Amino acid sequence: MTHSHWHATLDQEPLPGHELPPRAEVVVIGGGILGAMTTYWLTRAGVAPLVLEQGGPATGASGNNGGLCITGTPEPYPAAVQRLGRATAQEVWGLTLRGLAMLRSVVEQEGIACDLRPDGHLELAANPAQLAALTQAAGELQADGFQSSMVDRTAICTLLGLSPGDEVLGARYNEAAARLHSARLVHGLFAVTARRGARFCWQTPVTRLDISASPRQVVVTTPHGVVTASAVVVALNAWSSDLLPELVGIVRPVRGQALATAPVAPSLNLAFGVDLTPTGEYGQQTVDGAIVFGGCRALAPQRDVDIRERVPTPLVQDALDAALGRIFPSLAGLPIARRWAGLMGFTPDYLPVAGSVERLPGVWFAGGFCGHGMPFAGPFGRLLAEAALAGTLPPELEPYRLQRPTLRQG
Numbered sequence: 492m493t494h495s496h497w498h499a500t501l502d503q504e505p506l507p508g509h510e511l512p513p514r515a516e517v518v519v520i521g522g523g524i525l526g527a528m529t530t531y532w533l534t535r536a537g538v539a540p541l542v543l544e545q546g547g548p549a550t551g552a553s554g555n556n557g558g559l560c561i562t563g564t565p566e567p568y569p570a571a572v573q574r575l576g577r578a579t580a581q582e583v584w585g586l587t588l589r590g591l592a593m594l595r596s597v598v599e600q601e602g603i604a605c606d607l608r609p610d611g612h613l614e615l616a617a618n619p620a621q622l623a624a625l626t627q628a629a630g631e632l633q634a635d636g637f638q639s640s641m642v643d644r645t646a647i648c649t650l651l652g653l654s655p656g657d658e659v660l661g662a663r664y665n666e667a668a669a670r671l672h673s674a675r676l677v678h679g680l681f682a683v684t685a686r687r688g689a690r691f692c693w694q695t696p697v698t699r700l701d702i703s704a705s706p707r708q709v710v711v712t713t714p715h716g717v718v719t720a721s722a723v724v725v726a727l728n729a730w731s732s733d734l735l736p737e738l739v740g741i742v743r744p745v746r747g748q749a750l751a752t753a754p755v756a757p758s759l760n761l762a763f764g765v766d767l768t769p770t771g772e773y774g775q776q777t778v779d780g781a782i783v784f785g786g787c788r789a790l791a792p793q794r795d796v797d798i799r800e801r802v803p804t805p806l807v808q809d810a811l812d813a814a815l816g817r818i819f820p821s822l823a824g825l826p827i828a829r830r831w832a833g834l835m836g837f838t839p840d841y842l843p844v845a846g847s848v849e850r851l852p853g854v855w856f857a858g859g860f861c862g863h864g865m866p867f868a869g870p871f872g873r874l875l876a877e878a879a880l881a882g883t884l885p886p887e888l889e890p891y892r893l894q895r896p897t898l899r900q901g
């Protein structure tokens with residue numbers, strides 16, 4: 492696995508690590524943004540959980556992503572409305588909007604230095620059909636009470652501070668979106684929780700979950716020993732089905748790839764997305780000047796679905812080089828400082844899953860963020876923390892339950 496821009500520029504004191512204790516009130520499995528947010532909300536509720544992670548903090552998708560926080564699922568809003576029904580789509584978009592606000596308030600309140608810039612997002616249209624689709628999406632979002640507007644080329648150049656290639660005809664402007672340094676966010680959240688008593692076992696893969704009969708406890712097995720807990724939160728995203736076979740075929744691992752250029756003078760004032768390939772491209776300029784650009788998965792064999800390797804491939808990386816130069820000709824040929832890959836978790840209906848499985852009472856899970864986990868993580872972490880402490884699934888997680896019909900129709 493190669494280092495992402497985020498890990499290469501993390502620049503933080505290492506987090507503490509602990510010996511595996513025999514018992515913990517709550518165990519959180521997974522050290523990504525969802526595990527970090529769950530741990531954060533547990534400590535806010537006065538509980539100091541034990542975090543078990545097979546690698547280090549943000550080893551998974553959370554430290555290897557694009558650092559964009561955009562409302563909604565990867566599907567355009569009208570497609571999500573059609574698939575999930577308007578009420579559910581509205582609820583999902585609303586939750587992610589609250590997720591962005593939550594991210595801002597937690598980062599501000601806790602003083603987490605993660606370069607969070609709430610400066611919006613432009614979804615660029617690269618042909619007339621895309622322009623029509625984005626216009627429809629903006630209209631439906633507005634009608635359902637969400638900010639969304641269309642902007643023309645002149646406005647794009649002003650907002651971005653850079654001219655896109657001639658094929659760009661317009662864009663949907665989402666003012667609520669943000670960009671950030673994802674590994675610093677995860678690291679910062681864990682650092683805050685460490686001060687409130689959370690403990691961490693890094694390099695500790697969980698190999699199985701069982702239930703002991705009397706007293707009823709969750710038994711968490713690792714190569715370093717066993718820990719029992721009253722409640723466990725599984726925050727494994729792409730790896731979810733390793734511990735919960737019920738999620739095989741429901742949360743599928745999908746490899747995503749990105750690159751970062753060498754630093755350049757400030758040239759991109761906000762994050763952007765564009766569909767040059769069917770699975771889409773996205774990017775941002777970081778505070779230190781690198782252009783982070785990802786996507787082009789559609790060019791990989793089988794779109795890199797059900798892939799576990801986290802190595803970048805020449806096919807996708809060459810396509811990323813070409814796509815960056817195509818969408819912003821003035822950025823063509825910039826030296827590339829880093830190339831990386833990470834694992835996302837995809838569901839058949841592009842909506843995350845959350846809940847519990849009957850055979851493992853006291854175990855709660857969420858995953859399948861379909862490449863859009865950052866805005867879900869705050870609210871999901873809070874709701875999973877609530878579930879772990881109350882022993883029941885909060886109603887806000889109902890749309891994400893495994894029993895929903897759209898999961899089987901996908």
Ligand SMILES: Cc1cc2nc3c(=O)[nH]c(=O)nc-3n(C[C@H](O)[C@H](O)[C@H](O)COP(=O)(O)OP(=O)(O)OC[C@H]3O[C@@H](n4cnc5c(N)ncnc54)[C@H](O)[C@@H]3O)c2cc1C
Pocket residue numbers: 520521522523524525526543544545546547548549550551552553554555556557558559560561695696697698726727728729730733734746747748749773785832833834835858860861862863864865866
């Ligand atoms: C290239 C790429 C670009 C992306 N861009 C964006 C973006 O711009 N915006 C956005 O919102 N989302 C993006 N995503 C998706 C986003 O990163 C994820 O949705 C989000 O990070 C998921 O967080 P998580 O905590 O659920 O999972 P992860 O961050 O993957 O964390 C799961 C953790 O579980 C650990 N683990 C696995 N198995 C075990 C085990 N048995 N025992 C213990 N630990 C285990 C893993 O090591 C990992 O650290 C991108 C993803 C990729 C790969």
